[in-house]
Amino acid sequence: MRWIEATINTESGRIDELCLRLEQLGISGVAIEDENDFKEFLENNHKFWDYVDDELNARYNGLSRVKFYLEDDENGQNLLETIKRSLETEVCVNYIADEDWANSWRDCYEPLPIGEKLLVVPAWLEADAPGRTTLRLDPGIAFGTGSHPTTRMCLQALESVNCSGKRALDLGCGSGILSIGALLLGCESVVGCDIDPKSPDAAMANAQLNGIDETRYRVYAGDVLSDEGMRKRLGSGYEIVLANIVADVIIPLSGFARRFMAENGVYICSGIIDNRADEVEKTLRREGFEIMAHYNEEAWHAFMCR
16 A cells, blocks of 8 residues: 655644644644744753754754645545645645555664674674674664764773673663663673653663663663752762763763762763863863763764763
């Protein structure tokens, strides 16, 4: 079966009116793409990222449109013609072949060697490499697949630390990839925390793929910046603290990161875009951290401190 993808270009202020009219004509669901919504979303979510790809900005530049989908059969074609006549506006039409939308994204993933010791393998594939430890992962809906430079740099920094028997705290744990990497590299236990309420389930599911259970790994959902109760719940005495987030979180976090750390503990922070690296480095030094290593890959930076 094919699907009809119908697109109507409009003005931002007329989107609600257009959606109501489509509903009256029998369209039960629409997809809205609007530059104003995109800009508002970015403005209200700075703490999740410092960088938005130029291609994505260009995609939404001046954009204001509504899409809907119909089955490419007689009923769908008739409804499409009714909509065209009723709205008296241009409707751009594209035809999409039926496929397994839920699983086609998996084709983008393949086994990924990281550093000298780990091989990140998507859960639906089988692979190994001599001398490497397999880290099985289902990316799902939480951040962290190993393909992004920020994650790779954290795992490489972890390799340089003697993880054997140590406790680690993973702030902004997402899919759990860094937590699991720390455990596979020898940590005795790891605690994770993420502001995304979906993260604990995703991270624990990935841990189970690697034979790791709740006795060695637990995950909380919460905001360590604003919630003193969560900070107390996470505790202290961690020999390794990981923060793969963004500069706007790492900078204030560095003011109390030592509260989580054991004496002579290591603080690894990443997710820092080029134009924020100097600011983060100055903050770390001001808070009394000694920078042991500075990693740089593509436009991203990570620091390992003590």
